[in-house]
Amino acid sequence: MSTIPWQDRPENSNDVMWRYSQNPIIDRYAIPSSNSIFNSAVVSFGDGFAGVFRCDNKAVQMNIFAGFSKNGIDWDINHEPIVMQSGNTEMIESAYKYDPRVVFIEDRYWITWCNGYNGPTIGIGYTFDFKEFFQCENAFLPFNRNGVLFPQKINGKYAMLSRPSDNGHTPFGDIWISYSPDMKYWGEHRLVMKPSPFEDSAWQCTKVGAGPIPILTNEGWLMIYHGVINTCNGFRYAMGSALLDVNSPDKVKYRTQPYLLGPAELYEMVGDVPNVVFPCAALHDTEEDKLAVYYGAADTVVAMAFGKLSEVVQFTKDNSL
Numbered sequence: 001m002s003t004i005p006w007q008d009r010p011e012n013s014n015d016v017m018w019r020y021s022q023n024p025i026i027d028r029y030a031i032p033s034s035n036s037i038f039n040s041a042v043v044s045f046g047d048g049f050a051g052v053f054r055c056d057n058k059a060v061q062m063n064i065f066a067g068f069s070k071n072g073i074d075w076d077i078n079h080e081p082i083v084m085q086s087g088n089t090e091m092i093e094s095a096y097k098y099d100p101r102v103v104f105i106e107d108r109y110w111i112t113w114c115n116g117y118n119g120p121t122i123g124i125g126y127t128f129d130f131k132e133f134f135q136c137e138n139a140f141l142p143f144n145r146n147g148v149l150f151p152q153k154i155n156g157k158y159a160m161l162s163r164p165s166d167n168g169h170t171p172f173g174d175i176w177i178s179y180s181p182d183m184k185y186w187g188e189h190r191l192v193m194k195p196s197p198f199e200d201s202a203w204q205c206t207k208v209g210a211g212p213i214p215i216l217t218n219e220g221w222l223m224i225y226h227g228v229i230n231t232c233n234g235f236r237y238a239m240g241s242a243l244l245d246v247n248s249p250d251k252v253k254y255r256t257q258p259y260l261l262g263p264a265e266l267y268e269m270v271g272d273v274p275n276v277v278f279p280c281a282a283l284h285d286t287e288e289d290k291l292a293v294y295y296g297a298a299d300t301v302v303a304m305a306f307g308k309l310s311e312v313v314q315f316t317k318d319n320s321l
Contacts, residue, residue, distance in 0.1 A: 002044050002045075002046075002047060002072070003285075004072060004290060004292050005020075005072040005304065005306075006290055007020055007306055009306075016260060016307055016315045017291075017293070017305045017306065017307040018305060018307070019261075019265065020303065020304040020305065023265065023297070023303040024267050024297055024303045025073050025074075025302055025303060026040075026075055026077075026301060027301060028271075028300050030075070031055060031065070031077050031078075032079060033057045033058060033079065034055045034058070035272075036055075036056045036271070037053055037055045037056075037301065037302060038054055038278070038296030038297065038300055038302055039054045039100075039280050039296035040052065040053040040054050040100065040294060041280055041281045041294075042102070042281040042283065043103065043109060043281075045109075045130065048069055048070040048071070048072070049069045050066065050067070050068055050069075050102075051067045051068075051069070051075065051102070051281075052064050052100040052102050052111055052113075052130075053065045053100075053302075054100060056098075062096040062097060062098040062116075063081040063082075063096065063097050063098075064100050064111075065078050065080070065081050066082055068130070072292070073304070081097075082097075082133050083133070084125060084134065084135035085135070086134065087134035087135050087136040088136045088137060089135070089137045094115050094116055094117065094123065094135075096114075096115075097114070097115055098113060099113060099114045099146065099280065100112065100113040100280070101113070101148050101212070101213060101280060103149050103151050103213045105151060105152065105158070107128075108128050109128070110125070110126050110183070111123075111125045111127065111133070112139075112147040112148065112149055112160070114144075114145045114146070115138055117138055118142055119143045120143050120145055120165065120167070121138045121139070121140050121141065121142045121143065121144050122138060122139040122140050122145075122160070123135065123138055123139075124138070124139055124147070136183060139160060139178070139180075139186045140162065140164075140186060142167070143164065143165045143166050143167050144162050144164050145163050145165050145170075146162060146163040146175075146209035146211075147160055147161070147162045148210040148211070148212070148214070149161075149213065150214055151213050151214070151216070152216075154247065154249065155247065157179040157180060157181055157188075159177060159179050159180075160177070160178050160180070160186070161175055161177055161210035161223070162176055162177075162210070163175055163176070163208070169235070171206065171207070171230065172195075172206070172207055173195070173206075173207025173209055173228070174191060174192075174193065174195070174207075175192040175193040175194075175208055175210055176191055177190050177192050177250050178190075192250050193208055193225075193242065195207055195208050195227070195228075196227075196321055200257070200321055201227075201257045201258075202229050203229050203236070203238045203258075203259050204238070204240060204259075205229055206227075206228045206229050206230045206235070207227070208226065208227050208240075211223075211224045211225050211226055211239065211278075211279035211280060211282075211293075211295075212224050212279055212280060212293065212294075213282065214244065215284050215291075216246070217243070217309070217313050219243050219253070219313050219317065220244050220245055220246055221243065221244040221245075222241060222243060222312065222313060222316070223242045224239060224293060225242060226238065226239055226277070226279060227239075227240050231275075233274070233275070236263065236275040236276075237277055238263065239259060239260045239261045239262070239277050239278075239279045239293070239305075240256040240260055241255075241260055241312055241315070242254060243313065243317070254316045254317045255316070256319050256320065256321075257319050257320065260307075260312070260315070261277050261305050262277060263275040263277050263298070265297075267301055268298055269298065271297065271298025271299055271301070272299045273298055273300075274298055276297065277295050277296075277297065278295055278296040279293050279294070279295040280294060280296060281293070282294070285309075286309065289308050289309050289310050290306070290309065291306065291308065291309045292306055293305045293307070
């Protein structure tokens with residue numbers, strides 16, 4: 001496995017997670033056509049890393065692009081979007097693609113994204129090499145967003161988190177889990193987590209949605225998620241964490257009352273959509289006790305934050321709603 005990106009906690013900091021000092025790692029104009037690059041997914045691949053990146057062009061058309069990196073920080077992103085071939089379906093219509101996640105399961109890399117098919121739903125595809133990509137049936141009816149696969153089968157079935165929504169900038173949002181025997185037909189939908197009451201934890205009182213691929217720990221599945229509050233200046237997105245039961249991930253064991261990371265730096269507060277920290281990918285090294293999270297900042301750039309995996313788990317338990 002490639003050595004994951006890392007930077008030690010700054011001196012005089014007691015934060016459970018801290019920002020990379022050279023943020024943002026991907027600028028909005030990193031490829032010639034881009035207006036913004038954010039909310040992107042990264043995995044270990046070969047002797048380095050591969051990723052699927054949300055790049056909105058200067059017409060603000062939303063699409064996903066492949067990219068590669070030796071160190072997980074300096075990225076070479078393709079200048080043309082991913083072209084899908086037929087996977088388990090001939091129906092690969094897509095008006096837009098955004099907010100991808102990527103995970104390796106069994107023998108291939110699976111990609112999920114918000115797919116435009118008469119409104120936003122969850123698109124699914126796969127690749128073996130990040131050069132050829134195959135699109136499968138959409139997982140759900142519109143409207144849905146934030147489809148996040150688990151990295152292994154649960155009770156013999158593929159499992160995916162999602163956030164049913166509407167056709168606009170949804171003013172609500174719960175996290176659900178669904179199961180599939182074959183990555184084509186999805187069912188057994190179960191509620192996982194709702195927004196918190198305002199008076200208990202206001203940063204996540206409007207909507208919540210799953211972020212990176214869940215991480216299996218001794219305390220359960222670590223689910224990093226985004227939470228939203230609707231302020232007088234619009235939505236504000238921050239990052240939290242929860243621990244889900246290993247065999248029944250619809251059961252939340254712990255969930256953070258305070259956020260792990262909220263918009264505070266200029267690149268998080270100023271951009272196309274101000275005040276957004278939106279986690280989409282995480283690399284971890286259990287032996288080294290390291291966690292590196294990639295997040296979209298202000299819907300404009302990609303940034304990174306780090307933490308000790310054990311400390312994030314303990315923080316989640318010690319500061320639970």
